[in-house]
Amino acid sequence: MKSRIIKKIQDFVKSYPTEQLTNTNWGVPIVGFASAKDPLFTQLSSVASPTHAHPIDFLAEAKTVVVFFLPFSKSLTRTNIKNHNSSEEWGVAYIETNEMIKQLSIHLQRFLQSHGHQTIIIPATHNWDEEKLISDWSHRHIAYVAGVGKFGLNNMLITDQGCCGRVGSFITSAEIKPDNRNDTPACLYKYDGSCMKCTDRCVNEALFAKVFDRFKCYEMCLENKKKHRSIGYADVCGKCLVAVPCSHANPAIKKKQALENKNIH
Numbered sequence: 199m200k201s202r203i204i205k206k207i208q209d210f211v212k213s214y215p216t217e218q219l220t221n222t223n224w225g226v227p228i229v230g231f232a233s234a235k236d237p238l239f240t241q242l243s244s245v246a247s248p249t250h251a252h253p254i255d256f257l258a259e260a261k262t263v264v265v266f267f268l269p270f271s272k273s274l275t276r277t278n279i280k281n282h283n284s285s286e287e288w289g290v291a292y293i294e295t296n297e298m299i300k301q302l303s304i305h306l307q308r309f310l311q312s313h314g315h316q317t318i319i320i321p322a323t324h325n326w327d328e329e330k331l332i333s334d335w336s337h338r339h340i341a342y343v344a345g346v347g348k349f350g351l352n353n354m355l356i357t358d359q360g361c362c363g364r365v366g367s368f369i370t371s372a373e374i375k376p377d378n379r380n381d382t383p384a385c386l387y388k389y390d391g392s393c394m395k396c397t398d399r400c401v402n403e404a405l406f407a408k409v410f411d412r413f414k415c416y417e418m419c420l421e422n423k424k425k426h427r428s429i430g431y432a433d434v435c436g437k438c439l440v441a442v443p444c445s446h447a448n449p450a451i452k453k454k455q456a457l458e459n460k461n462i463h
């Protein structure tokens with residue numbers, strides 16, 4: 199079942215731009231699996247939000263949480279490097295990816311239900327507390343539990359294909375072997391205290407090494423939403439994700455491997 203789900207996700211993402219005529223193209227998704235019994239799920243109420251849900255809050259028979267990371271293309275991230283406001287292409291990608299996550303989740307729900315497994319799908323975004331700006335189902339934290347990536351200083355999930363992309367997840371009663379997590383940080387700052395390029399790139403004094411002001415960050419996202427209102431609801435920014443070492447790679451692993459190679463030779 200695991201390999202069939204991965205293939206279903208990859209095939210869907212590959213054909214979606216042609217079938218739906220989207221402006222956005224996505225790379226090969228990274229897919230991870232977590233056991234609904236993973237003890238980390240109970241800890242999310244202390245690290246993500248006090249009211250963070252447990253998989254069994256959505257589905258009493260939950261056995262597995264499936265997570266997918268949809269990488270953005272380098273050509274898309276290049277559009278968001280210059281200027282104070284996010285690019286229109288970045289906003290369009292956000293809107294199109296939200297819709298794609300919805301359609302992909304429905305596709306997988308139908309597939310799993312046809313095999314007798316209950317499946318609950320969760321919206322890609324805006325499932326949060328409007329005042330505190332925290333989510334009761336943080337797809338990024340869920341992705342961490344499933345071993346899909348690690349958090350960077352920029353608060354994004356850094357996967358083996360970087361942090362430029364979007365995360366979705368769903369819960370199923372199908373029992374599927376969970377993936378392992380490893381302990382090596384993916385962010386260079388967390389690995390050896392270096393980099394901090396994301397803080398330099400922040401356009402609204404929201405991101406610092408020791409402080410993240412989510413309200414200042416969202417203020418910027420709302421400014422972009424207003425600027426790009428003709429394309430739909432795109433409350434995004436993403437300046438701290440682009441033109442940084444973790445945009446499209448796991449830079450700490452690369453650095454670690456380079457050091458190991460140097461020591462061997």
Ligand code: SF4
Nearest residue numbers: 350351385386393396
């Ligand atoms: S830009 Fe550097 S410090 Fe910031 S999240 Fe990426 S690797 Fe970490």
Ligand code: SF4
Nearest residue numbers: 400401415435436438
């Ligand atoms: S998304 Fe924008 S405002 Fe928020 S931390 Fe990143 S650069 Fe700063």
